[in-house]
Amino acid sequence: MQLFVAYLANGMACAPRPMPMTSFLVLLVVAFPVLAALACAALPWRAGRTAVVIATGLVLASASIALLFVPTGTVSSVPVGGVSLDTIVTVGDFALLGIMFAYAVALRSAIVGTLVVLQAGPLAWFETTMLDHSAEVPAFSIDNLALVMVLVVSIIGSLVIAFALPYMDEHEKHLHVTRSRQPRFFFFMTLFLGAMNGLVLSNNLLFLYFFFEVTTFCSFMLIGHDGTKEARESAHRALWMNSLGGVAFVAGIFGTYGTVRTLDLGQILSHGSGGLLLVPVAALCFAGFTKAAQVPMQSWLLGAMVAPTPVSALLHSSTMVKAGVYLVLRLAPAFTGTFLGTAIAMCGAFTFCVTAALAVGQSNGKKILAYSTISNLGLIIACAGLATPLSLTAALLLIVFHAISKGLLFLTVGSIEQQIGSRDIEDMWGLYARLPRTTTVAVIGIVSMMAPPFGVLLSKWVAIESASGVPIVVVLLALGSALSVLVYTRWAGMLLSTPAMSSRPSPETQPTLAKVALYSLAFGALVLPAALPLILNRVASPMGIATSHHLEDLGISLGRGGGALAFVPFYAVIALGIALTFVMSRSAPRVRFTAPYMSGVPGDVRATSFVGPMNEKVHVVASNYYLSSIFGEDRITVWVNAAALILLVVAIVGAVR
Amino acid sequence: MSTLIVRIALAVTVGLFAAPIAVGLLTGVDRRVTARLQSRRGPPLVQPFYDVVKLLAKEPTAGNRAQIFAAWTYCLAAAASVVLFCLGADLLLVFFVQATGSMFLVVGAMSVPSPFSQIGAQRELIQILAYEPLLILVFVGIYMATGTFELSAIEAYPKPLLLELPLLYVALGFALTIKLRKSPFDFSTSHHGHQEIVKGVLTEYSGPFLALTEIAHWYETALVLGICALFWAPSAWIAAGLVAATYAAEIVIDNTTARVTWRWMFRYAFTAGLAMCAVNIAWLYVR
Numbered sequence: 006m007q008l009f010v011a012y013l014a015n016g017m018a019c020a021p022r023p024m025p026m027t028s029f030l031v032l033l034v035v036a037f038p039v040l041a042a043l044a045c046a047a048l049p050w051r052a053g054r055t056a057v058v059i060a061t062g063l064v065l066a067s068a069s070i071a072l073l074f075v076p077t078g079t080v081s082s083v084p085v086g087g088v089s090l091d092t093i094v095t096v097g098d099f100a101l102l103g104i105m106f107a108y109a110v111a112l113r114s115a116i117v118g119t120l121v122v123l124q125a126g127p128l129a130w131f132e133t134t135m136l137d138h139s140a141e142v143p144a145f146s147i148d149n150l151a152l153v154m155v156l157v158v159s160i161i162g163s164l165v166i167a168f169a170l171p172y173m174d175e176h177e178k179h180l181h182v183t184r185s186r187q188p189r190f191f192f193f194m195t196l197f198l199g200a201m202n203g204l205v206l207s208n209n210l211l212f213l214y215f216f217f218e219v220t221t222f223c224s225f226m227l228i229g230h231d232g233t234k235e236a237r238e239s240a241h242r243a244l245w246m247n248s249l250g251g252v253a254f255v256a257g258i259f260g261t262y263g264t265v266r267t268l269d270l271g272q273i274l275s276h277g278s279g280g281l282l283l284v285p286v287a288a289l290c291f292a293g294f295t296k297a298a299q300v301p302m303q304s305w306l307l308g309a310m311v312a313p314t315p316v317s318a319l320l321h322s323s324t325m326v327k328a329g330v331y332l333v334l335r336l337a338p339a340f341t342g343t344f345l346g347t348a349i350a351m352c353g354a355f356t357f358c359v360t361a362a363l364a365v366g367q368s369n370g371k372k373i374l375a376y377s378t379i380s381n382l383g384l385i386i387a388c389a390g391l392a393t394p395l396s397l398t399a400a401l402l403l404i405v406f407h408a409i410s411k412g413l414l415f416l417t418v419g420s421i422e423q424q425i426g427s428r429d430i431e432d433m434w435g436l437y438a439r440l441p442r443t444t445t446v447a448v449i450g451i452v453s454m455m456a457p458p459f460g461v462l463l464s465k466w467v468a469i470e471s472a473s474g475v476p477i478v479v480v481l482l483a484l485g486s487a488l489s490v491l492v493y494t495r496w497a498g499m500l501l502s503t504p505a506m507s508s509r510p511s512p513e514t515q516p517t518l519a520k521v522a523l524y525s526l527a528f529g530a531l532v533l534p535a536a537l538p539l540i541l542n543r544v545a546s547p548m549g550i551a552t553s554h555h556l557e558d559l560g561i562s563l564g565r566g567g568g569a570l571a572f573v574p575f576y577a578v579i580a581l582g583i584a585l586t587f588v589m590s591r592s593a594p595r596v597r598f599t600a601p602y603m604s605g606v607p608g609d610v611r612a613t614s615f616v617g618p619m620n621e622k623v624h625v626v627a628s629n630y631y632l633s634s635i636f637g638e639d640r641i642t643v644w645v646n647a648a649a650l651i652l653l654v655v656a657i658v659g660a661v662r
Numbered sequence: 663m664s665t666l667i668v669r670i671a672l673a674v675t676v677g678l679f680a681a682p683i684a685v686g687l688l689t690g691v692d693r694r695v696t697a698r699l700q701s702r703r704g705p706p707l708v709q710p711f712y713d714v715v716k717l718l719a720k721e722p723t724a725g726n727r728a729q730i731f732a733a734w735t736y737c738l739a740a741a742a743s744v745v746l747f748c749l750g751a752d753l754l755l756v757f758f759v760q761a762t763g764s765m766f767l768v769v770g771a772m773s774v775p776s777p778f779s780q781i782g783a784q785r786e787l788i789q790i791l792a793y794e795p796l797l798i799l800v801f802v803g804i805y806m807a808t809g810t811f812e813l814s815a816i817e818a819y820p821k822p823l824l825l826e827l828p829l830l831y832v833a834l835g836f837a838l839t840i841k842l843r844k845s846p847f848d849f850s851t852s853h854h855g856h857q858e859i860v861k862g863v864l865t866e867y868s869g870p871f872l873a874l875t876e877i878a879h880w881y882e883t884a885l886v887l888g889i890c891a892l893f894w895a896p897s898a899w900i901a902a903g904l905v906a907a908t909y910a911a912e913i914v915i916d917n918t919t920a921r922v923t924w925r926w927m928f929r930y931a932f933t934a935g936l937a938m939c940a941v942n943i944a945w946l947y948v949r
Contacts, residue, residue: 434775435775437728455762455765456758456762456765457755457758457759457762462758466752466754466755466758469754469798469802470752470754470805470811473802473805473806473811474806476802476806476940476943476944476947479798479799479802479943480795480799480936480939480940480943482798483794483795483798483799483802484795484936486794486795486798487790487791487794487795487798488791490761490765490790490791490794491787491788491790491791494765494768494769494787494790495768495772495784495787497765497769498768498769498770498771498772498773498783499772501726501728501769501772501773502772502773502774502775502780503726503728503773503775504725504726504774504775505724505725505726506726575746575751575752575755578742578745578746578749578759579742579759581742582738582739582741582742585734585738586731586734586735586738587731589734589738590727590730590731590733590734595721595722596722596723596724596730597721597722597723597724598723598724598725598726599723599724599725601725601774601775601776601779601865601866602776602778602779602860602865602866603776603777604778604860613775625775625777626777627775627777627780627781629784630784630785630787630788632788635928
């Protein structure tokens with residue numbers, strides 16, 4: 006752990022060296038999406054918008070990859086057109102709070118209004134009386150955590166937006182929209198990427214707050230995009246809940262500055278854990294909790310499912326919610342080994358378990374994904390709270406692999422919904438016969454969520470190993486993990502539930518951009534885990550969060566050599582198994598395909614009925630167990646929220662004491 | 663280097679061949695003992711092998727291609743988990759590989775639109791939900807006692823784990839009964855052919871593919887019994903005795919209990935089972 010702290014201290018607080026290439030790339034990943042967003046808003050034609058979105062994706066992907074090869078460290082703020090970046094951010098802050106207040110008035114929402122005032126007032130006071138404006142604080146800082154986040158945001162986020170291009174055409178056709186609202190839609194989607202990149206690269210706490218608020222505002226606009234009553238209500242809920250996080254963030258800024266007299270994140274974290282700093286850190290973590298929709302604040306994420314599916318895919322895989330877990334993970338050195346850390350781990354593990362249980366009772370596909378997302382975010386936060394080198398590694402891996410698999414699953418549910426007109430999984434029985442391509446991709450997404458050797462499961466494995474010393478956390482992880490297996494296995498099984506077919510089903514047509522997004526993500530989900538040792542060695546190890554010793558611990562499998570080699574025997578056995586499975590199941594040409602057993606003569610070839618008494622066809626219906634007497638939303642949500650609230654209060658009171 | 667190769671070769675041989683054959687014989691013993699308890703003569707000891715060979719020789723029929731894939735995945739994942747166990751891999755990884763196999767058994771059963779197979783699959787999922795947390799917690803208990811998840815290091819632990827983890831062993835026995843799909847927890851396969859869901863999760867597997875699920879089940883049983891043996895690792899003889907006694911207890915339970923409902927099992931696993939795990943783990947923690 007000292008290593009991690011020392012790394013952050015050295016990496017972030019050292020005197021800024023001139024790094025023209027790094028500065029340029031940072032500017033590119035933050036500012037380019039902003040310009041692209043303006044272009045999307047201004048261009049009335051579809052072709053122009055498509056070109057802008059694709060170009061943004063390519064620029065962001067290449068810039069984020071290029072960032073891997075330039076020197077890292079801090080980047081000072083450069084004046085833009087003679088105005089310092091600090092001033093721009095300050096003006097931006099108040100402008101944004103002003104817009105939000107205007108929305109609060111328009112929505113007649115006292116709660117949003119109050120929360121905005123509670124941010125703007127103290128912030129104004131802080132800027133005018135407390136803050137020493139002459140102190141030079143590097144605006145941005147690049148380390149491996151930030152690099153990983155930028156890669157996730159830039160590549161997965163861009164793929165989601167590319168998918169959204171054909172999706173939104175279909176969406177508007179379906180809603181019979183007379184005047185396209187796509188310029189507005191793509192403005193906020195693209196702006197989101199810039200804000201997220203800014204957020205994860207910020208070294209100045211005020212910058213971080215600004216980008217944090219931009220993501221809150223963008224999500225508000227995107228959730229309410231369709232303008233229905235339900236959409237407006239959900240957007241409002243997302244706004245007030247995240248504004249609560251904003252208030253906590255401002256309190257955190259106050260407390261931090263009051264304690265250590267700086268807003269330089271690198272310097273703040275170099276103070277180590279414990280002491281007076283714990284209180285503001287707890288406030289900042291609470292802000293992260295709201296953004297990551299931890300119980301009892303999960304309802305905004307569930308409500309966000311009314312938005313067009315690409316919004317869900319963007320907000321709940323690679324951006325928005327990941328901003329919340331990023332914040333907690335970033336602050337880990339400040340609560341390592343403290344009561345606050347353990348309490349955060351407990352809150353995260355509790356969320357992981359109960360939301361996995363809530364997912365069991367759902368048949369709405371997007372809601373299942375929503376609960377599963379909250380669940381995985383809880384796991385990441387649990388790992389961040391434990392703050393051991395191993396658990397931080399698990400958190401980092403989960404951020405990457407969850408973003409890929411969950412992005413993929415949201416996009417497939419979106420595709421399915423547009424093609425069958427329903428997002429209920431009970432309507433997805435035997436979908437393979439109708440939509441073989443989409444279904445195959447969906448099954449890949451599901452399997453990548455829960456089976457070895459794929460990333461999410463491997464991360465979960467590292468998480469459980471790292472939590473083994475904390476009994477309560479590990480019990481919750483064991484329960485939650487089993488519950489999510491049930492949810493996903495069931496789903497995969499029903500998608501494939503088709504009668505014997507004489508020939509392969511004819512593939513459906515998919516728009517090119519949808520194909521690109523779906524297949525790239527599926528490819529990433531399948532292939533990237535093979536690079537796990539490389540990721541660990543190249544990213545986690547230099548970060549200091551997993552030393553070579555810990556990598557050996559991880560590679561406990563077979564090789565004692567440590568490092569990447571340790572994974573080889575495990576992969577060898579698994580790869581051999583998978584290869585054999587494919588060979589054996591393909592090499593069965595003589596197989597005769599038969600109708601299922603029905604306790605009677607099958608009534609038709611599609612095996613949906615049998616011939617009953619009086620030669621009547623008896624229709625057969627089977628559906629899932631949802632165990633709603635145990636896992637029903639209406640049954641347990643109240644208790645879950647109450648318990649989570651108690652846990653939160655205990656965490657915060659414990660930090661204050 | 664050469665000793666390493668010999669070690670790996672030995673582990674692969676034991677895992678791939680010796681373990682399932684031993685469990686096949688054990689199943690034969692099980693059937694004989696059960697028959698005697700019911701005042702029957704019972705089949706020959708090697709009857710389970712005859713059964714599997716007969717199934718393998720049958721004409722391959724299946725519901726669809728996904729089911730074939732699932733049957734193979736179930737069998738090969740179970741085999742891979744036993745091989746990894748014999749190689750001394752990480753206990754949790756071994757478990758996750760095995761769990762993948764179980765998941766595919768369910769996926770295969772659900773992939774055929776047969777109500778019997780689908781009800782059986784749903785019930786099997788509930789069985790998985792009941793035993794998975796127990797198994798993970800048993801592994802965590804082993805970690806807390808030995809400080810490692812690595813099987814080769816756990817085997818080298820000098821003290822018998824049973825003395826430190828008695829309650830976890832009971833929980834493991836509970837998981838074993840569910841995993842074996844023996845009475846009172848046989849409701850996903852409803853082991854007696856004439857009962858209401860025919861053969862549950864296995865209804866639609868037939869011929870060679872049913873043989874695959876049977877072989878996979880041997881591998882799974884070998885794995886769980888291997889985990890039981892870990893509880894007295896210092897002495898191979900006592901470990902063997904422990905496994906034999908545990909399996910004998912399973913036979914007695916199988917023959918003296920009636921099938922319960924899933925609600926009953928679920929409640930029991932999530933209260934009694936988890937409580938035993940929690941008490942044992944808490945004791946290890948404060949010790």
